[in-house]
Amino acid sequence: MRLLTHNMLASNVRGATTGYPLKLEAAKWVTKEVELNADFLRGLLPKIDWRALVAATRALGLPELLPEEQPPEEEIFAEGAANVEGSAIRRIHHALLEIHVQEGSLVCPDTSRCFPIDKGIPNMMLHEDEV
């Protein structure tokens, strides 16, 4: 599970109001490089929940990866920024698409129901009495 998926995933367990964002507790993760697509990120970013993304990176022990507040779009998408090591756009790309959480869990913020992540797959199955 990458953090882009985490950014849209919510809990639907009975008793949850929004079920979002799920608190990430990651035991194990890996990174895999993928090509950066600035146009894709430009369309995506306005829909990303920045706070949830930052919280997820911090949960992975990466406090320096993203700042608390989202940098202005002019800065993120400045000409040539994608080619600059450590630029905001490269960090956002890395956070959303290059980190794969392998083992850990997702915790519903309203009910504390824990959804385990096993071999990269979050188990969002609910028991009958939780629907």
Next chain:
Amino acid sequence: MKLKQLEGLLGGLTQFPAPKVELEQYPTGPHIASRMLYTAENSFDDITGKVVADFGCGCGTLAVASTLLDAEHVIGIDIDPQSLELAQENSADLELDIDLIWSDIKCLNLKGFLVHTVVMNPPFGTRKKGADMEFLSMGLKVRMVASQAVYSLHKTSTREHIKKAALRDFGAVSAEVLCELRYDLPQSYKFHKKREVDIAVDLWRFVPKARRSS
């Protein structure tokens, strides 16, 4: 990527070794899957550079096809853990990355309209009545997922019903049959008496209702 090349790669995927009748795990054949995704991309620009979700992904055929056509991020969702394992193997064999979620489609909660396109080959609802409509409604509901389009396969015999439900009950802006395909079901289950069951299915493209402020 050419259509034939896509079909060839999908033909190499491992299918359900023991299909589960209650889940109607008919494999999406390489012929149908390649045409479905190829049309979505080449006629509508709905795949390349997009976020794509495969509802009821099974062994991952449509998710793999989306990734092969350069979708930027692909998510496969299924209720059956063995299918997800198979989907993971299939994508790993082709060195593709697909995010998988173990969930019942009707309990899935995806926020923020981050998904552009939903693709699915839902159960036809022949074993569990209404299963086809359950999938479709989840793809189209306003609170749900796709911001751009939903592609789905349904029996041609249900065409009028699907159209009415999509437009009237699920709030789709448009519901269009793109083509009729032949679905060759190999003899997956014992209750299929003939060796092959050839049924007509429609490839649908739905446009979900535009997002209200969320």
